[in-house]
Amino acid sequence: MLRDKSLIPLSHQHQHALALCVRLDRALQAGEVDLAAWQAELGQMFEQEIEVHFAAEERELFPVAERFPDLHGLVKELSAEHETLRGLFSRAAGRTLDQASLRTLAQTLSHHIRKEERRLFEGMQRLMSAEELSAVGAALEKELAKANEACILPTPATRLRPRQG
DSSP states (O other): OOOOOTTTHHHHHHHHHHHHHOOOOHHHHTTTTOOOOOOOOOHHHIIIIIIIHHHHHIIIIIHHHHTHHHHHHHHHHHHHHHHHHHHHHHHHHHTTOOOOHHHHHHHHHHHHHHIIIIIIHHHHHHOHHHHHHHHHHHHHHHHHTSOOOSSSOTTTTTTTOOOOO
């Protein structure tokens, strides 16, 4: 199903976060993990984009979706996952994550995003009228305007380098 235009801004942010997860996963697989650099980047991304994204979903998206019995339980799951992810990002900001925790953060965030895209967004598009989705989109636009629109670029320490030899 094509994504409704009212949900596209969230999907674009999901793409940014998934790209981060892929880069982190590749670095972990290659054994090239600078913990301090990754934690700094994760903290920055949370502060500049993800924190606002979570708040927008919790204030505008989840309450609307929760009105539908088919989505009620899913919204509860997603809200709980936000709390888990906030804890992991907080640990990154405090520079207390180890490699296993970095892997957990990347896997949890990736799974969460896919659940929102495949189950929540698809369900909302199936259950809501165009007018309802448009109203949600307008409210989300206001909330997401608080996010820094700049794309966070990888640093030399977090960019995966080709193997030598």
